[in-house]
Amino acid sequence: MTVSTHMLRRRRFLPLFVTQLLGAFNDNLYKTAMVLFVVYEVYRSEEAGGVFSAVASLVFILPFFILSALAGQLADMRDKARIIRIVKAAEIAIMIVGATGLVLAWRGIAVDLVAVPLLMLALFAMGVHSTFFGPIKYAILPQHLRENEVLAGTGLVEAGTYIAILGGTILAGWIPVEFAAVGVVLTAVVGYLAGRQVPPAPAQGEVEPLDFHMLRSSIALVRNTSHDRRVFLAIMAISFFWTIGAVLFIQFPPLAKHVLTASREVASLFLVIFSIGVAIGSVSVNALLKGTVSARYSPVSVICMGLFVLAFYLVCRTWVPETDGTLLNVSEFVSHAMAIPLLLSLLGIAVAGGMFVVPLYAFLTTFVPKTQTARTIAANNIVNSGAMVIGSLIATGLSAFGLDLVHHLLLTAAMCLFSAWLGLLLLRAERAALAG
Template identity: 75%
Template sequence: MTTSTQLLRQRRFLPLFCTQLLNAFNDNLYKTAMVLFVVYSVYNDESSEGMFSAVASALFIFPFFVLSALAGQLADMRDKARIIRIVKMCEIGLMLIGASGLYLAWRGIAVDTLAIPLLLLALFLTGVQSTFLGPIKYAILPQHLERNEVLAGTGLVEAGTYIAILAGTILAGWIPVEWAAGGIIITSVVGYLTSRQVPAAPPIAKVEKLDWHIIRASIALVRNTMNDRQIYYAILSISFFWTIGAVLFIQFPPLAKNTLMASKEVASLFLVIFSVGVAIGSVSVNALLKGTVSARYSPASVIAMGIFVVAFYVVCRLWQADQPTELLTVSEFLSWPLASVIMLCLLGIAVAGGMFVVPLYAFLTTRCSPDAAARTIAANNIINSGAMVAGSLAAMALSALGVPVVEQLLLSAAMCLFSAWLGQRLHRAELEAGPL
């Protein structure tokens, strides 16, 4: 029996895994339903669609930047399981807001003045929720798992997350938007019930007073965390990776609609392929490393990711030379020349990305003091979110300047080179420090 199979049978892991899986499913059911509905049913030009996608991404990311320090302190100074339950209870309320926005948009009631603001408010609150859950989902693993189980647990959480993203994305692309509105409320209730089964995870070290000054706390947290070279390069590598991811996800919906002439069902299929690829990469790198936490494969993985992005760009340009005149259904898309190549490129981007980032998260929780694990993840989230906001702003600026979305893919490919350099620096720091 493998370590992964054993963990899935254990109460110290399974309820957390299910709670995270449901959380990721619900987030993506809501976000994908919202973005696809607005892009395909509200706006009708690439510039507006790209701008909406960028604004939505920035709103979701912003809470990570301003609240991660507080989230990290709470996770290290309070019972992590109790925080999970409180956050999941709040999710029910924010999904009611999101469902109201989806319903109003579906009925065409005050779309610009009320429905879209409600949708964006719920998305922002979803970002707040994820900010407080983020440090916990990784930091709780070393507390409940043995050291030789942490990488397997991290890989399972990542793979499960992307399987949940897959399920949420499929549903969002295929079910009516009014069904999605009901689904997110039901899922939030089920997620709260599973969170009640997560075993207690009290603070490990001395409980300190919380610093509620978010700017001062954020600066101090980042400064104190980045002293270790391995953690420093791991955080920078993860941050630059998610900057690439933010730009790609902003580009994707308008590119699918306007360049590939894909219907929302095809766009959903693309996101499914991406999610499956990340899950494959997450599990594969654990098998390659045989449970050892190492950045050995990270530089090569992100270089491969960049190559696949360039290949995707080339295929998109070839596609434009023989572009359909109407949006393609799934069957029409699959029969179109180069469709299989498009999907293979997306799968390659995702597999390489999963292989790059999963060991880096395990780095953060195993190379720091156990009593500071959540704050280390929180510091990572602050820098990640700042980098992702910068990427979102760059994408917004390029869209505002009229740069075609397909050309913006080259920016993502170029960023992979710098991310590979950071991964190489991390591996050198790892070798210099020696085994744990």
């Protein structure tokens, strides 16, 4: 029996795995259904669709930047299982609001005045939900798992997240929007029930008073986390990875519609392949490292990711769009001469990305005291979200100024080079620590 299989049979891991899987599924069912419906049915132009997709990403990311310090403090100072139950209960109310917005948009009732604001409000609230859940799903692992299980657990959480993204994205692209509205509420209820089964995970050290000053606590949190060079470099590398991911996810729906003249099912297919690829990469790097936490494969992984982004760009440049206003369905798209190279390039981006990022998350939970793991993840979320906000603003600005979506991909490839440099610095720091 493998370590991974063994953990999936134990209450100390399985309820958390199911809870985070359902949360990621619901996030993506809701976000993808909302973005695809608005891009394809409400805003018709490339510029408007690109701006909406970028603004939606910005709205979801913003709570991470504002509230991660408080989320990290709570997760380290309070019982993590209790926080999970509170957060998952709140998700039910949030999804009722989001479902209402989806139904109103579907019915064409007060779309700009009521439906879209409700959709954005629920998206922001889901960002708050994820901000408070995010530190827990990684920080609880060293508390419930043995030392030789942490990397495998991190890989399973990451792979499970992307499998959930896969499921949510497939459904969002293929089912009617009114079914998605019902689905997000039901999933939130099941997620709450699963979260109630997570074993207690009380604070590991002395309980300190919470600092509710958002700016001060965020700066202090990031500063305190930066003392270990390996952790600092891991945070920086993860941040650039998620900036790249944010820009790519912003691009997919409008790029599929306006550059590749493909239907929303094809846009969903892009997100599905990306999710499958990251899941494959997450599991593969754990097998290569054999449970050892190391950045050994990170620099070469992200360089490969950049090369695949460049290949994706070149295929998009040579793509001949439909001229009669029709959108290709999945079977028509797949039969296109350039479809296979395009999809393989996308899969390569995702596999390499998964191999790059999973060991970095393991750094954050392995090389800090267990009393500080949640705050370390929260510090990572602050820096990640700041970088992703910058990436979203850049994507929004480029779309607003009329730069075509294909050329956004070159920015993504350039960011991969910078991530590779950070990964190399982390590998050197890791070797220096071992030598010392």
